[in-house]
Amino acid sequence: MRVLIFIATVDIILSIITYTYLRLHFQAARSITFFITFLLLMINTVACRFLPESIPLIFAKASAWLSGLWIAVMYYILLLSIIHGCIHIFDKLFSLHLPHLKIASTATTCLLLFIAWGTFRAFTPTTRIENIETDKLPSQSKYKIILLTDIHLGQVLGRSYSEKLVERVNQQNPDIILIAGDLLDEKIRYIERENSLEPLAKFKSTHGTYMAFGNHDYLDRPNLWQKMLENINIHVLRDNEAIIKQQIKIIGLNDWSRIKGSEAIVNLSKSNDKYYSIIMDHQPRRINEAAKNNYDLYLAGHTHTGQLLPNRQITKRMYALDYGR
Numbered sequence: 001m002r003v004l005i006f007i008a009t010v011d012i013i014l015s016i017i018t019y020t021y022l023r024l025h026f027q028a029a030r031s032i033t034f035f036i037t038f039l040l041l042m043i044n045t046v047a048c049r050f051l052p053e054s055i056p057l058i059f060a061k062a063s064a065w066l067s068g069l070w071i072a073v074m075y076y077i078l079l080l081s082i083i084h085g086c087i088h089i090f091d092k093l094f095s096l097h098l099p100h101l102k103i104a105s106t107a108t109t110c111l112l113l114f115i116a117w118g119t120f121r122a123f124t125p126t127t128r129i130e131n132i133e134t135d136k137l138p139s140q141s142k143y144k145i146i147l148l149t150d151i152h153l154g155q156v157l158g159r160s161y162s163e164k165l166v167e168r169v170n171q172q173n174p175d176i177i178l179i180a181g182d183l184l185d186e187k188i189r190y191i192e193r194e195n196s197l198e199p200l201a202k203f204k205s206t207h208g209t210y211m212a213f214g215n216h217d218y219l220d221r222p223n224l225w226q227k228m229l230e231n232i233n234i235h236v237l238r239d240n241e242a243i244i245k246q247q248i249k250i251i252g253l254n255d256w257s258r259i260k261g262s263e264a265i266v267n268l269s270k271s272n273d274k275y276y277s278i279i280m281d282h283q284p285r286r287i288n289e290a291a292k293n294n295y296d297l298y299l300a301g302h303t304h305t306g307q308l309l310p311n312r313q314i315t316k317r318m319y320a321l322d323y324g325r
Contacts, residue, residue: 003186003219008046014074015042021081025104041070048155049186057193064155069115075308076111083107118308127168130325134296136276137247146174146205149282149301152216153196154185162199175206176244179234180301181214181255181282188220188228201232207244209234212252214282214302237280239264249275251295255282262289269293284319 019038022029029038048063055063084103091098137143146169153162169177184191191197203209211234217225226236235242237252239259244250251268253259265279265286272294279290284300291298303322306312315322 004046004049007049011042011045011071011074014071014078017081018074018077021077021084021104022108025101041066045070053189053193060193061155061158068156069119072115072118072308073112076115077108080104080107080111114309125168127172132297134276136296141247143175143248144172145176145178145278146172147178147180147299149180149299150182150214150304151179152182152185154187154190157185157196158190158194159196159199162196166199166202170202170204173204176248176250177203177205177209178250178278178280178299179209179211180280180299181212182216182301183211183214183229184217184219184225186216186219188225191228197228197232200234203233208242210242210250210252210280211236212280212282213238213255213258215255215257218255218258239268241268243275247276249277251277251279253279253281253286256285257283262286265289265293265295269295272296284321287320 015038019029019035022034022038028034044063045067048060048067051060051063084100084107087098087103088100090096091100148165148169151157151161151165200209211229213222213226213236226238229236237250238254240252242250249271251265253264266289269277276297277295278297278299279295280299281287281290282300283302284298287298287300303315303319305323306315312322
């Protein structure tokens, strides 16, 4: 409920700012048709989370898509309002008589194209390859590890996305698949409606698939969610470990949103000298603690690199490392 209240509050604030900006600069935004359309989009941002299951899937997904895109549009209109407001002040101070309609039109067109480009990129992910060497494994030992994180299966990303993901992963012929949290977005019922988990049972790897919980994985009946994952052979690690071929140790931590301490990091580190020790921690908040306790590889997700430009300027300051190696 707190999440919905937060979304509704943000929706109302952004809607007021967006509508005011568009009405101020565009004649078309002053019509009753525009107002009704705008109001429906605003209501849909929250209402899409309460749609009954009797609603056809295509309409439910369309509603969720509109909600996500609409939030992005409003966010960038907010930034545009701030920048354009500063231009207005500068114009008044120096009597420059700038063409504000052209500024608003050009900027709005650019931000819509930018959102379209970002949406395209979200569905055409880039595979990054990192080569890591260690003296803790025999010289002839080589492991290909796939790291996935923040898939957020739900209303928007469903079964078709899962199928494409499995195809991309299996093409890599991995030895180990690791999921660093937030496989779930909001509600399990969205997963069940499309049976979005079923394709993930077809992950192919030599030594299995392991997952740590992220903050979203606790949003809806986490114990049931864990059982569903384990039923398709995804081994969930919540402050426990798995040993592979007596060479690699994989640790999965409970998310920082549930357990903020480092007790599990310390307790599970006692055999780190015997194995190449990998730790999955969804939110990258305990990097230093992992280093102090002699883990070899720390894997995380959560930040989405800020998700929307220029938010990385925030995540870079929140975490010791918000992206990359």
